[in-house]
Amino acid sequence: MQARLKKFLGTLGAIAAAGTMAATIAPAAAASSNGTTALPTCTTVVQYLPATSDKSWDCLLEQGISNHAVKGLQISLNNCNGQSLAEDGIYGPATRSAVADVQRSAGIAVDGVYGPNTRKNMLWLTATGCNSRN
Numbered sequence: 001m002q003a004r005l006k007k008f009l010g011t012l013g014a015i016a017a018a019g020t021m022a023a024t025i026a027p028a029a030a031a032s033s034n035g036t037t038a039l040p041t042c043t044t045v046v047q048y049l050p051a052t053s054d055k056s057w058d059c060l061l062e063q064g065i066s067n068h069a070v071k072g073l074q075i076s077l078n079n080c081n082g083q084s085l086a087e088d089g090i091y092g093p094a095t096r097s098a099v100a101d102v103q104r105s106a107g108i109a110v111d112g113v114y115g116p117n118t119r120k121n122m123l124w125l126t127a128t129g130c131n132s133r134n
Helices: 002-018 068-080 093-106 116-120
Strands: 044-046 049-051 123-126 129-132
Touching: 044 068, 049 068, 068 093, 068 123, 068 129, 093 116
Parallel strands: none
Antiparallel strands: 044 049, 123 129
């Protein structure tokens, strides 16, 4: 666990230093799974969680997006939520399925799209281990 945490922290440092991995799909806003609220796409990582460029955790990730926020999500899905994903920053079918597994386990709507409700119902890798982030 310590080695993975060090790797994750090193990745975050490299991300901050490089600031180069751009989203392949980065709309200004995306519709939530219920279609009623528009939220921006997560593009970065703040305190280990996917966030927007203005540091808000209220954002969305879905299949087709490739960026640092996805990599942060994948790291926590693997380390704290029992998944076995490539930590490549690509929100492909495997990441969508892993998010759906977390949603199903939490008893929330299952759509495979990461958003605020999923964030509140999964565990996140932090400096102190796996914790919830409401």
